[in-house]
Amino acid sequence: MGNKEIQEQRMRGYFIQATKEILKGEGLKSISVRNIADRAGYSYATLYNYFKDVRDLIFECVVDFQEECETFVISETEKTPAGIEKIKSIAKAYVKYFIQYPGTFELFFLEKINDVANKQPTLKLISNFLDRLSNNDWEYCIDTKVMNKEDAKVKMNTLNFTLVGMLLLYINRRQPETYKEFSEEIENQINSILEVK
Amino acid sequence: MGNKEIQEQRMRGYFIQATKEILKGEGLKSISVRNIADRAGYSYATLYNYFKDVRDLIFECVVDFQEECETFVISETEKTPAGIEKIKSIAKAYVKYFIQYPGTFELFFLEKINDVANKQPTLKLISNFLDRLSNNDWEYCIDTKVMNKEDAKVKMNTLNFTLVGMLLLYINRRQPETYKEFSEEIENQINSILEVK
DNA sequence: TTTATTTAATTAACGCTGTTAATATATTGA
DNA sequence: TCAATATATTAACAGCGTTAATTAAATAAA
Incomplete structure (x- = not known):
């Protein structure tokens, strides 16, 4: 796995981690693209460089x-x-x-x-x-x-x-x-x- | 039941009927305040004269x-x-x-x-x-x-x-x-x- | 019947949502 | 160091539910 793939997987991990925290804490009702990205420390649009859409991320x-x-x-x-x-x-x-x-x-x-x-x-x-x-x-x-x-x-x-x-x-x-x-x-x-x- | 109540119940009925049609047809995903009101033949804000919110209407x-x-x-x-x-x-x-x-x-x-x-x-x-x-x-x-x-x-x-x-x-x-x-x-x-x- | 008052329906607006296009910022290769 | 590429950000759009301000309609009073 090249550097690019490692970095990409790391980025995906940040968003996935943030999503998991929200789901375990406040639940599905608190999930939103902006909320996830905030917690991950990135802008909401950055998420779309690593996931097709928010449902894709959620199901990860x-x-x-x-x-x-x-x-x-x-x-x-x-x-x-x-x-x-x-x-x-x-x-x-x-x-x-x-x-x-x-x-x-x-x-x-x-x-x-x-x-x-x-x-x-x-x-x-x-x-x-x-x-x-x-x-x-x-x-x-x-x-x-x-x-x-x-x-x-x-x-x-x-x-x-x-x-x-x-x-x-x-x-x-x-x-x-x-x-x-x-x-x-x-x-x-x-x-x-x-x-x- | 006075005229006012009769009319109010009738209005509620129009919105309820529209909601039921959408639910039976396209399902929950197609439910929206504007969609319901369109079908009922009224503006979306009119709905709030007869129902506290859209969930209230839906559960009716x-x-x-x-x-x-x-x-x-x-x-x-x-x-x-x-x-x-x-x-x-x-x-x-x-x-x-x-x-x-x-x-x-x-x-x-x-x-x-x-x-x-x-x-x-x-x-x-x-x-x-x-x-x-x-x-x-x-x-x-x-x-x-x-x-x-x-x-x-x-x-x-x-x-x-x-x-x-x-x-x-x-x-x-x-x-x-x-x-x-x-x-x-x-x-x-x-x-x-x-x-x- | 005309005018004033109350009631009801509408439009405009707000703060959300997910998503995309255009822009700005890093990062890489020469 | 400079040009090219890749990545992150902001701006924008269309949709959502809901509320406030505004217009239209119905009623009551004169």
Whole structure:
């Protein structure tokens, strides 16, 4: 990688870092080209030398946040034994991360996309994120005959969709009204979905 | 109701009608104060004589769309016998409505809200919508001992959250990529959640 | 019916937004 | 050091939601 590429990547990094800080702090509503550039220490137009548009820049943060979330989930669940219990722990940590940083949830699931064709890989990354985090333990359940392959596949999806749905309603619709209620319902849902009959 | 109130309600109706048309047609992205006012046949500033702000106006459409959706669901499911089968039919029709009019899904679940305290009733209405549509049949299942009260409550929520999550990913994240895949997964999820053990 | 007063609708304006063109400033190669 | 290139900045545009000032319409009083 030549000097030019190094410098270019560094510049991109400054803008990405600024964007991540705003998303984690004030959330998506505070994102604007001028706000990002201010924080990065450049003029707003400079941004366009390194990113096609602001949405492109915003979606660059997905991978970084996923890595951060993955690290968090691993550290929160390392003591839990493999299998169903581990899947439950992962699910709870996953939810906990988005509750702690609602801006990342907005980025992953709510932010509109301009060029859908161009972002398909990122969109796939988002939809399958929980699956990637918990895949090992689903496999473990199948291997230990706790459940069959077909059931595992459907339940993995149910868990994913349910958590996303609950997070959407809680973060974007304030339903339920208290975190306590939300937390209890998360517990109920996870237990019910992973109940082995 | 005096003349003044009648006229005021009529004016509000013109703007609401225009907003509904745009939402059903082009979706949330095409909503703007000037666009709504144009369609209603008034200047953009006139809108503020009848609504506090544009979000207030937008959320006025929720009740109307829910009524329309309810009518659709009833007509699509009238031949299905009460109980689990009916709940499945209702769930499918519910999803079908939002797929047909993605703008209504955006309004119900994605549109940001200014004054959350002031909109709590509407937000509750949205979160509990599927429950209201299917409540009779859950009761029926409990009465006919197909399931107990606690299971019914949790499953009702699982179904609600799962459908919202799937719709979010499909409408806002294009996952899965084809309607066929989406449709099959909806079928799988509904059957799995409502499976009686 | 004409005039004065109140009500409602419109235009102009403000401060935002994302993006692009034109300009100014560094940086590089000769 | 000077010319050429690359990069950063300012100015500008068209759009947004909202409000203040202004015009037009409807009502009440004379």
